[in-house]
Amino acid sequence: MRFGHPRYIQDKYIPFSEVFMESYSSQLLESIFSNLSLKPNGYFCSERVLFSCLQYLGGATELGSLFSLLVDKLDFVLLQVLFPELCMKSDEIIIYEEDPQEFIRQNHSIIEEFYDVNFMASNIMREFCENRPSETMPVLFDFCIENLNDYASTFENDSSADQLDQEAQLNLYINKHGIMNIFISIDDVLLRNSQLSCQLEEMFMTHVIPEFKSPIGFMRAKVLFFIFFFLSSCFFIIVLGMPNVSTFSIYKIFRFG
Numbered sequence: 001m002r003f004g005h006p007r008y009i010q011d012k013y014i015p016f017s018e019v020f021m022e023s024y025s026s027q028l029l030e031s032i033f034s035n036l037s038l039k040p041n042g043y044f045c046s047e048r049v050l051f052s053c054l055q056y057l058g059g060a061t062e063l064g065s066l067f068s069l070l071v072d073k074l075d076f077v078l079l080q081v082l083f084p085e086l087c088m089k090s091d092e093i094i095i096y097e098e099d100p101q102e103f104i105r106q107n108h109s110i111i112e113e114f115y116d117v118n119f120m121a122s123n124i125m126r127e128f129c130e131n132r133p134s135e136t137m138p139v140l141f142d143f144c145i146e147n148l149n150d151y152a153s154t155f156e157n158d159s160s161a162d163q164l165d166q167e168a169q170l171n172l173y174i175n176k177h178g179i180m181n182i183f184i185s186i187d188d189v190l191l192r193n194s195q196l197s198c199q200l201e202e203m204f205m206t207h208v209i210p211e212f213k214s215p216i217g218f219m220r221a222k223v224l225f226f227i228f229f230f231l232s233s234c235f236f237i238i239v240l241g242m243p244n245v246s247t248f249s250i251y252k253i254f255r256f257g
Contacts, residue, residue, distance in 0.1 A: 025060075032053045035053050036076075047115070047117050050117050051115055054117070054124050058123065058127045061132055074139060077128075078136065078140055082124060085121035086185070087177060088177050122181065123185075125185045126185050126186055133193065147179055148179060154172060176211075177219060184225065184229045184230075208223060208226060
């Protein structure tokens with residue numbers, strides 16, 4: 001998309017951009033979807049190919065002609081392509097348990113972020129929510145709240161949790177870990193949305209704070225990271241002179257308990 005978006009190119013490349021958008025962009029998007037459907041259907045797709053496909057999707061959110069082709073597949077992109085990439089992988093869990101320092105290094109390495117699919121998925125999630133909030137946010141927010149409620153109802157009832165085997169319980173933790181990553185990816189977008197920000201305080205108290213007592217180490221670590229991101233966003237919103245009641249309420253929860 002580097003030379004396909006008229007906004008980001010020099011004047012001499014505008015004719016190429018116009019031809020690309022009219023003749024090739026939609027055809028290329030079909031190929032992108034073919035590649036993105038591989039992993040959800042149990043087939044192999046290399047990390048590099050997936051990374052490049054997600055880059056193209058990010059550019060498509062800014063172009064009305066391309067995004068109109070995405071609308072019908074929005075659930076697929078958000079929930080079957082992006083969301084699984086934000087969840088803990090089995091190899092990451094092993095590294096976290098056996099070598100936590102290496103886990104931290106990998107997750108905070110600027111060099112590895114250049115081709116990291118998890119990092120790209122997080123950025124694309126944000127671009128969808130920033131550029132197309134009216135189409136994206138209801139789908140994403142409803143999905144998150146539904147899964148958080150299912151998680152809470154399972155672990156509030158000891159008998160329900162006991163009926164699950166260890167793998168099923170781990171999948172619930174991994175799923176919630178991914179949902180928390182979604183909120184981290186779009187933290188400032190949520191805080192600036194008046195309809196959604198008013199629901200955040202209850203969501204934090206019900207679903208986030210209790211994870212401080214989680215028996216799973218990577219969940220406790222994620223809560224700390226989660227709080228850091230939201231406090232940072234609250235700080236910048238307040239500094240920029242755009243405070244609202246929900247923002248201050250969230251700040252007081254994390255500051256004073």
